[in-house]
Amino acid sequence: MSKTLSFACIHFCVAFLVGYVMTGSIWVGGALALVEPACNTVAFHLHEKVWKRIERRRAENASANALAT
Template sequence: MDVWKGRPRSSATRSVLKTLSWRITASIDTFLIAWFVTGTPWMGGSIALGEILTKLIWYYLHERIWAHINVE
């Protein structure tokens, strides 16, 4: 089975837009969970902000890798 294809299956621009829309959704989720666990919205916000940058980078890399994988 030829899993890796040389040509991406979607554009880099599409991956960036998907990354941003997902990150907003996931950060709201993280904020709400952290607020619930800690009991303070300020701590929830701190936790949510702390994870935004790293997860944006990881998700974008994940998308670009998957754009090259052929599972059909």
């Protein structure tokens, strides 16, 4: 979870800077920094969970195959 939070902090800063540089508006940069990274952070967390499940299943299958031979 700490990796996700670290990613979120960096993402919020980048989103704010991109929004601010593109529009010159602190409000647009702030809104962009709140909405987009929040959605992306949730997606990243779910992505990590899916990949951990895939890796665990691969390891279980490898163990089962090793025992079968």
